[in-house]
Amino acid sequence: MTSTTTRTRFTSLLIATTIATYVLIVLGTAVSTTGSADTCATWPSCSTEWAIGPITSDGLLFWGHRAVALVTGLLLAGAAYTASKIDLDRATRAGLAFACVLFPVQVGVGAALVVRESALVGAAHLLLAMVIFGGLLVALVRTLEIHSESTAGTPASTVDARSIEPAPDDSSDPDPVAATDGGGENASSSGRLAELRKTVGAYVTLTKPKLMWLLCLVALAGMGLATLTGATLEPAVVAATLLGGVLAIGASGTFNHVHERDRDRKMQRTSDRPLVHDRVPVANAICFGVVLTVTSALVMLVWVNLLATLLTLAAIGYYVVLYTVLLKPNTAWNTVLGGGAGALPALIGWVAVTGSVDLPALVLAAVIFLWTPAHFYSLAIAYREDYAKGGFPMFPVVAGDLVARRHIMLYLGATLLAVSLLGWIAGLGWLYALTSIALGTVFLRSVVRQYHDPTKEVALRSFYVSNYYLGAILIAIIVETLLLA
């Protein structure tokens, strides 16, 4: 076998081992939260005899966890054996060695947990699993990088953040929509209707409607988790929280359009925005943003509660002032730090129901926070040159595609772990576990594909997969907490 074939086999084994370890973590948390561990108190079999009893969902979960542990161990051994036949860099070797040493320790901790159930041993088991997953992820990222470096040639060019200035405004191009307008003094009533439709459409575009479904799901998941404390959901509170949230997102988006109108003109992706073409006068857009902000605050104050209102206003301030004005044009950390704005709806949803902030809401917020770079960096890779033209120091512009992809993988890994932690802390069950496994695997594979096929299309696909991933996780939380409760 050639060394290239062995290296390819090693990469495949490492991908499979990393995914299997994640499956193991999710099944492990589900075993613990569903109480299926109580059905078995011996190890490695569930009784002194090896006879198979009636198949129950608890048994399936329990045996599933053990079976996947066995498969993961075999995959890890296979990866280590294959690694011994090729030259590896230090990071891959260290990550793999780390996982190989800790895996048998983890099996011992798991056996101890079966025989003597204890919260402390359970927490140690979860923590160790996360550390093993981290080691494998580091090894995987380095392996994929070396693989793509050897096949791709020169790395993509990067730009120093301090040197990024918006390109001179050379676009005096007329509004393509306005240019095709009939209009004029003889405008018919159908022409005026078309005009009105266009104006309404422009205002709707200012509110960034495409983002709303996912942010609403975040707030709904926060509300769903809150019911696990015993709190009941009032339909009026749910409706008012969603309405207040939608108005607040609309306000944020509008102010974002106002502030970025000159840079938007320079970027191909955003050059058709309403304020670039004066479809809405800037003063009107500012008034629109203020009206949306005040209406949102009133809705939240009258039908929800004061803390939720303050958090909603804080979210608008975070996105508009901290992210749009301060971070986005000035630092490559804009996305990481800006992720806090999108995380706030998780707290808003929880606070709308309980009136205070508690641990599960913070962990859900952490999931959104960690997911944000994994979500956005793929889009920023696809539009790297566009962002450079607009003068935005987005991470791929400053650090290059390869390093950005490394960060996507690491933030994705952290998101997967935070999702498992949330399931464990909130006591979520089957549906959440299966969704985390299925969509987590799809998300991870879509990013791995970026290494093999570093095109704009593949990066954009990862971006959309990131949205479906988060959407599915949030729907699983909502269904488990609200519909199956």
Ligand code: HEM
């Ligand atoms: C700093 C944080 C974030 C950045 C920089 C970012 C960036 C972007 C950008 C540039 C787009 C394309 C928008 C367009 O072309 O109109 C987008 C789309 C989107 N984002 Fe994010 N995003 C962030 C956080 C979030 C959060 C927290 C959520 C929800 C939880 C979210 C959900 C979405 C959705 C649903 C889309 C629409 C995709 C589509 O169907 O076109 N984003 N994001």
Ligand SMILES: CC(C)=CCC/C(C)=C/CC/C(C)=C/COP(=O)(O)OP(=O)(O)O
């Ligand atoms: C409740 C409430 C008000 C929440 C606000 C949170 C919020 C709107 C988060 C979304 C962040 C986001 C989608 C940024 C888009 O990036 P960008 O603005 O950099 O995109 P662009 O390049 O398309 O302008």
